[in-house]
Amino acid sequence: MLDKAKLHPATQAVRIQTPSTWQMEHSTPLYLTSSFKFDEAEAMRAAFAEESDDNIYSRFSNPNVDEFVQKMCALEGAEAGFATASGMAAVFSSMFALLKQGDHLICCSSVFGSTYTIVTKYLPKYGIDCTLVPANDDAAWEAAVKPNTKMVYLETPTNPQLEIIDLEWAGQFAKKHNLILNVDNCFATPLLQRPIEFGAHLSVHSATKWIDGQGRVLGGVIVGNAELVREIYLFCRNTGPSLSAFNAWILSKSLETLDVRMQRHCESALKVAQALEEHPGVEWVKYPFLPTHPQYNIAKKQMTAGGGIVCFEIKGGLEAGRKFLDSLQLLSMTANLGDSRSIASHPASTTHSKLSDAERASVGITPGLIRVSVGLEHVDDVIRDIVQALG
Incomplete structure (x- = not known):
């Protein structure tokens, strides 16, 4: 039985x-x-x-x-x-x-x-x-x-x-x-x-x-x-x-489809993070399953995969972040994450825009911080769009 x-x-x-x-x-x-x-x-x-x-x-x-x-x-x-x-x-x-x-x-x-x-x-x-x-x-x-x-x-x-x-x-x-x-x-x-x-x-x-x-x-x-x-x-x-x-x-x-979706999200997000680590226009990249992540060992201990979110800091600060969003051709700009479609957001000018500069700094929101929710598109296309928007 x-x-x-x-x-x-x-x-x-x-x-x-x-x-x-x-x-x-x-x-x-x-x-x-x-x-x-x-x-x-x-x-x-x-x-x-x-x-x-x-x-x-x-x-x-x-x-x-x-x-x-x-x-x-x-x-x-x-x-x-x-x-x-x-x-x-x-x-x-x-x-x-x-x-x-x-x-x-x-x-x-x-x-x-x-x-x-x-x-x-x-x-x-x-x-x-x-x-x-x-x-x-x-x-x-x-x-x-x-x-x-x-x-x-x-x-x-x-x-x-x-x-x-x-x-x-x-x-x-x-x-x-x-x-x-x-x-x-x-x-x-x-x-x-x-x-x-x-x-x-x-x-x-x-x-x-x-x-x-x-x-x-x-x-x-x-x-x-x-x-x-x-x-x-x-x-x-x-x-x-x-x-x-x-x-x-x-x-x-x-x-019913969460397991198969998360497998794809996580695999693609790791590839996006790895590609961003090599880009000269990026100050730093964070993804839980990147060995360069400050808490990589903790993430590996308590998570089975790194998730579908990648964040990175664009050189040039606030204006560079806005310019990046305006240059995207495939990724969506929308107030959500976890979608089948890849989404990019700039927290300093959106979700955390009502906080003061000091408050944003206290919670780790830097001027050029970009958050990408990696969707279910082919990862090569996602990477190409991000790279071309970085210039």
Whole structure:
């Protein structure tokens, strides 16, 4: 007998599925309904009392959303999960549902621009203090701990500098100080990295990125410790940032091809990074699986491949970065990543443009920094376009 619990995560991403209806469909149907009906009052009472698993309302649960969450839990090795309408809804909910007035958060300083805004502008409005620390300064992490510290939040690889934080160290740090370890695993995906295996309590994703993989829908998901996810579920159930059934259906189908897509993304990204290392117009290149990456050994320890993002610094600074984008003929300029189409962005003039020069410097956003999300085109064409745009 085949033990389904021991199937490879790539197989589980394909085969975990909502039970078929009487129609015996092979592909899960869409459940585009706002609510679910009951045959009798007692069944409805039991559902609202949480004495049954019956669906009540699609803001609470929906078969399409449940299927997507089940797959993500299997991929991450998590006990439970909840899916949200966007990646930032997942990030915010993972913090706000578990932190209260008077609590303190330690956050890696190199994080996505919107995450930076949440922890520096919005959480303090509700009495939640935050200390930003450099990604790989162990002493700074230790010094940041206060008696009221409750959570550690980090990205690895970080966005967009691709710094790698040692998850084994982070897990030990959180355990030592009795903190919730909350990891944004978006750049790696659960097929390349599983933070929970290193002691993370929560793993958060913008499913809009690699999980969808084709730039079609928004979505987010939080998976991890069942007790913590329960609190997040109650918060989201009442505040409403739930994932739509249609988007969940798209994302669940996308997971069926995540393994083959990520293999291509990673292989191509490494070739792009290697080509950029040899270009005279580039100051430096960062890619987790390049031997020149400062945390190469850590990346090799905790990741199975380097991911689909490459970042590099163009000689000439801010204007050179803008000129590079204007010179691209194949790569897209768009506010996304993890797409089948390769994408280039210039963080200093886009995602982090609202930060001051000092703030950008503090999170590693240099004037000529370019982030490339390597897509599924033939890698030779991607490299040719980048090289011609460099001049």
